[in-house]
Amino acid sequence: MGEQMKDVRRARVSVALVFAVHGAVTGTFATRIPWLQDHLSLSPGQLGLALVCPAVGASLAMPLAGRIVHRYGARAAVQGLLTLWCLSLALPALAPNLAVLGLALFGYGATAGMADVAMNAQGVEVEERLGTSIMSGLHGMWSVGGLVASAFGVLAAHAGVDARVHFGVAALVLTALAQPVCRGLLDVRPVAGEQAPPRFALPPRAALVIGLVGFCAVFAEGASMDWSGVYLRDITGSSASTAAACYTAFAATMAAARLCGDLVVRRFGPVRTVRIGGAVATAGGLLVISVDTPYLAIPGFALIGIGIATVVPLAFAAAGRAGTNPSQSIAGVATITYTSDLIAPAVIGGIAQASSLTASFALVTALTAALVPSATALRHRTTAPATTPTLERTP
Numbered sequence: 428m429g430e431q432m433k434d435v436r437r438a439r440v441s442v443a444l445v446f447a448v449h450g451a452v453t454g455t456f457a458t459r460i461p462w463l464q465d466h467l468s469l470s471p472g473q474l475g476l477a478l479v480c481p482a483v484g485a486s487l488a489m490p491l492a493g494r495i496v497h498r499y500g501a502r503a504a505v506q507g508l509l510t511l512w513c514l515s516l517a518l519p520a521l522a523p524n525l526a527v528l529g530l531a532l533f534g535y536g537a538t539a540g541m542a543d544v545a546m547n548a549q550g551v552e553v554e555e556r557l558g559t560s561i562m563s564g565l566h567g568m569w570s571v572g573g574l575v576a577s578a579f580g581v582l583a584a585h586a587g588v589d590a591r592v593h594f595g596v597a598a599l600v601l602t603a604l605a606q607p608v609c610r611g612l613l614d615v616r617p618v619a620g621e622q623a624p625p626r627f628a629l630p631p632r633a634a635l636v637i638g639l640v641g642f643c644a645v646f647a648e649g650a651s652m653d654w655s656g657v658y659l660r661d662i663t664g665s666s667a668s669t670a671a672a673c674y675t676a677f678a679a680t681m682a683a684a685r686l687c688g689d690l691v692v693r694r695f696g697p698v699r700t701v702r703i704g705g706a707v708a709t710a711g712g713l714l715v716i717s718v719d720t721p722y723l724a725i726p727g728f729a730l731i732g733i734g735i736a737t738v739v740p741l742a743f744a745a746a747g748r749a750g751t752n753p754s755q756s757i758a759g760v761a762t763i764t765y766t767s768d769l770i771a772p773a774v775i776g777g778i779a780q781a782s783s784l785t786a787s788f789a790l791v792t793a794l795t796a797a798l799v800p801s802a803t804a805l806r807h808r809t810t811a812p813a814t815t816p817t818l819e820r821t822p
Contacts, residue, residue, distance in 0.1 A: 434611075434613070435553060435556045435557060435613070436557075437611040438549075438553050438611055438612055438613045439553050439557065439561065440611065441608055441609065441610070441611030441612050442546065442549050442550050442553055442565060442612060443564070443565055443568040444568070444608035445505060445509060445546050445549070445605075445608055445609060445612070446546060446550070446565045446566065446568040446569040446572065447568045447569065447571055447572035447575075448509060448513070448572060448601055448604055448605050448608060449509065449512065449539075449542060449543065449546060449569055449572065450568070450569035450570060450571065450572030450573035450574075450576070451572035451573060451575060451576035451597075451601055452512055452513055452516050452539070452576070452597075452601060453539075453569075453572075453573050453576075453652070454572060454573030454574060454575070454576030454577040454580065454674070454678060455516060455576040455577070455579070455580055455593070455594065455597045455601075456516060456519065456535075456594075457573070457577065457580070457652050457653065457656070457674050458576075458577045458580025458581060458583075458584060458656065458671040458674050458675075459520070459580060459583070459584065459590040459593060459594070459671075460474070460478075460653060460656055460657065461584075461656050461657055461660055461667060461670055461671070462520075462584065462590045462667075463477075463519060463520065463528070463590065464657065466520075466590070467522070467523075467524065467525060467528060469525060470780065471657070471776050471779040471780050471784070472776050472777060472779070472780035473525055473776075474657070474772075474776055475772045475773045475774075475775060475776015475777060475779070475780070476525075476529070476772075476773060476776065477525060477528050477529055477532055477772075478532070478653050478772030478773075478776070479769060479770070479772050479773045480528075480529045480530075480532035480533045480535075480536060481532045481533070481535050481536025481539060482536055482649075482765060482768040482769035482770075482771075482772070483533060483536065483769060484532070484533040484534060484535065484536030484537035484538075484539075484540065485536040485537060485539055485540025485541075485543070485765055485768070485769075486540065486762070486765045486766065486769055487537065488536075488537035488538070488540050488541050489540040489541060489543075489544050489761070489762075489765065491541060492504070492508065492540070492541040492542075492543075492544035492545050492548075493544065495507075495508065495541065495545070496545055496548065496615075500614050500615065500616045501545070501548065501549055501552070501612065501613060501614055501615040501616070502609060502610075502612040502613065502614040502615075503614075504545045505542070505545045505546050505549055505609055505612055506605065506606070506609035506612075508538060508541045508542040508545050509542045509545075509546070509605045509609065510602055510605050510606070511538040511541075511542070512535075512538040512539050512541075512542040513598055513601040513602040513605055514598055514602055515531075515534055515535040515538045515539075515598075516535070516594050516597060516598040516601070517594050517595045517598040518531035518532075518534060518535060519531045519532055519535060519594070520589075520590040520591040520593075520594045520595075521591060540765065544761070547743075548615075549612055549613065549615070550562055550565045552613055552615055553613065556613075560689045560692070560693070560744075561689065562689075562740045562743065562744065563685050563686075563688030563689045563692065563737055563740040563741075564685065564686055564688070564689055565740075566685045566688075566736075566739065566740050567681075567682055567683075567684075567685030567686035567687075567688065567736075568686075569685075570678055570679075570681040570682030570685050570686075570736070571682045571686070573678040573681075573682070574675060574678040574679050574682050576597070577671070577674050577675040577678050578675055579597070580593070580671055580674075580675075581668055581671040581672050581675055584667045584668050584670075584671040585667070585668035585671075634746050634759045634760050635759070635763075636801070636804040637742050637745045637746050637760055637804050637805065638742070638746075638759060638760040638762075638763030638764065639763065639801065639804075640701065640738065640742055640798065640801050640802065640804050640805060641738065641739050641742035641743075641760055641763060641764040641767070642763050642764060642766070642767040643738075643767075643794040643795065643797050643798050643801070644735040644738035644739055644742070644764075644795075644798065645739060645764045645765075645767040645768050645771070646767045646768075646770075646771045646774075646791065646794050647708060647712075647731055647735050647791050647794055647795050648681075648732075648735055648739075649767070649768045649771040649772065650771050650772075650775050650787070650788070650791045651677050651728055651731050651732065651791070652674065652677065653771075653772050653775070654772075654775050654776075654779075654784065654787070654788075655670075655673040655674055655677055655728050656670040656671055656673055656674055657670070657784070658673075658715070658724070658784050658788065659673045659721045659724055659725070661784060662719065662724070662783075662784055662785060663718075663719055663720055663721040663724050664721075665721035669721050669725075670721075672725070673721070673724070673725050673728055676725045676726070676728060676729045676732075677728045677729060677731065677732040678732070679729070679732075680729040680730070680732035680733045680736070681732040681733070681735075681736045683733075684704075684732070684733045684736030684737060685736045685737060685740070688700075688736060688737040688740065691737065692737065692741065697741045697744070697745065697802075697805040697806070698802045698803055698805055698806050699802075700737055700741065701737070701738055701741060701798055701802035701805055702798070702799050702802045703734075704733070704734040704735060704736065704737060704738060704798065705734060705735075705795055705796065705797070705798025705799040705802065706734070706799055707730055707733050707734035708730065708731045708733070708734025708735050708795035708798065709734070709792055709795045709796040709799075710730055710734075711726075711727045711728065711729065711730025711731040711732075711733070711734060711795075712727065712730075712731055712788060712789075712791055712792030712795055712796075713727075713792055714726065714727030714730065715727035715728060715731070715788050715792075716785050716788050716789050716792060731791070731795065734795060734798075735795065735798075738798065739764065741805050742760055742764070742805065743760060743761075744805075745804065745805040745806075746759070746760040774787075774790070775787040775788075775790075775791075778790065
């Protein structure tokens with residue numbers, strides 16, 4: 428028993444580092460979106476269209492992750508998919524036009540989604556074996572990875588480093604880091620004779636409202652990640668390095684809130700936590716759309732990050748308690764949240780094209796405000812834990 432717990436604790440460290448590496452890829456990419464727009468002379472609408480492609484790739488490829496885990500085992504699946512995700516970072520900056528950029532971002536998103544599913548499944552397994560909540564902290568490590576990578580992105584943007592060089596070096600470094608951090612993961616394998624998981628699972632009715640809560644938070648997160656730098660540059664007239672720093676502030680506040688999230692939820696409960704968070708995020712959105720200076724807009728984006736930080740981990744936890752099939756409920760909520768990520772870039776870009784980015788973030792503010800009344804969907808109604816009875820649990 429002692430040796431098994433030692434393996435589980437090692438797996439907890441490993442999966443936390445996996446989340447950090449995954450976040451670092453996202454953080455690297457997000458800080459150079461303004462460079463991509465300028466390099467290819469993209470309008471806001473064109474950029475929004477391009478930024479839809481990662482979510483399309485993720486949504487279409489996510490169901491394959493379960494089959495990959497089923498065939499190769501959890502540890503090998505996470506390692507292989509995380510490696511592909513890191514390497515895909517180099518592709519977008521090499522695109523010569525919008526069409527090729529869309530294809531590159533499609534592949535980038537497909538590997539991101541599959542790696543995301545595999546590492547979250549690993550996190551759920553480790554959490555179950557430990558018997559204590561760790562998912563908010565794991566998502567916090569994802570934000571830490573994004574924060575560290577975005578800091579390097581700020582430096583690269585300030586120094587005028589070509590994003591093709593920046594992305595290429597980052598892809599190689601993160602790929603090298605991904606190999607050792609995966610070695611301590613649990614090698615969960617299916618029971619002999621078990622059929623591969625279905626390609627698509629309809630969410631039960633109980634999970635739909637939970638998914639809509641996650642939808643609002645993911646929309647605000649995706650809009651802030653992808654458009655905050657462009658917003659600061661175009662609306663507040665900030666420099667490229669200051670625009671890149673906005674993502675850093677957003678990632679920093681999300682990281683801090685998620686790392687503290689498990690303690691906050693234990694004290695206040697999921698409903699009050701999300702209500703307070705929705706109010707904080709709404710205050711941040713109002714600040715963003717009402718000022719024209721980067722030194723007030725950046726704190727606004729930071730408040731959005733604080734407010735929405737714990738919503739998605741809590742939505743997945745609530746889904747695990749909804750209905751009679753926790754796995755189906757979680758898959759349904761994941762589909763809804765990825766749909767939000769799918770449409771957010773296009774909606775923000777479309778509204779910006781027709782009106783302004785300020786109007787786009789007015790919509791973001793309305794969605795964060797919706798978290799306050801909808802938080803009741805996350806109320807804990809049963810203490811039965813989510814289980815994975817068809818898996819052979821061997822470390």
